[in-house]
Amino acid sequence: MVKAIVTPEQTDIHISVPQNYVGRKLEVLLYPVDELTLEITETSPKRKPSDFAGTVTKEEGEEFHKYLKQARKEWDRNF
Numbered sequence: 001m002v003k004a005i006v007t008p009e010q011t012d013i014h015i016s017v018p019q020n021y022v023g024r025k026l027e028v029l030l031y032p033v034d035e036l037t038l039e040i041t042e043t044s045p046k047r048k049p050s051d052f053a054g055t056v057t058k059e060e061g062e063e064f065h066k067y068l069k070q071a072r073k074e075w076d077r078n079f
Contacts, residue, residue: 005033 002018017026056064 002021006013015028
């Protein structure tokens with residue numbers, strides 16, 4: 001993967017592709033970094049732990065806890 005942040009001085013940008021990328025499908029994204037940062041902060045309000053209450057049922061929580069106990073026991077095994 002190649003990632004670069006550039007500040008263009010005109011409307012054209014030319015890209016050199018690494019040899020091992022030749023003949024492969026590539027994805028090229030173009031977006032202003034400052035707008036992306038602004039969009040994330042505007043659409044993602046700070047969430048509190050209480051916002052997630054009720055996302056897992058009591059039964060699912062107990063089943064998950066049971067699984068974790070079993071998984072932790074397996075850590076103590078000798079290989």
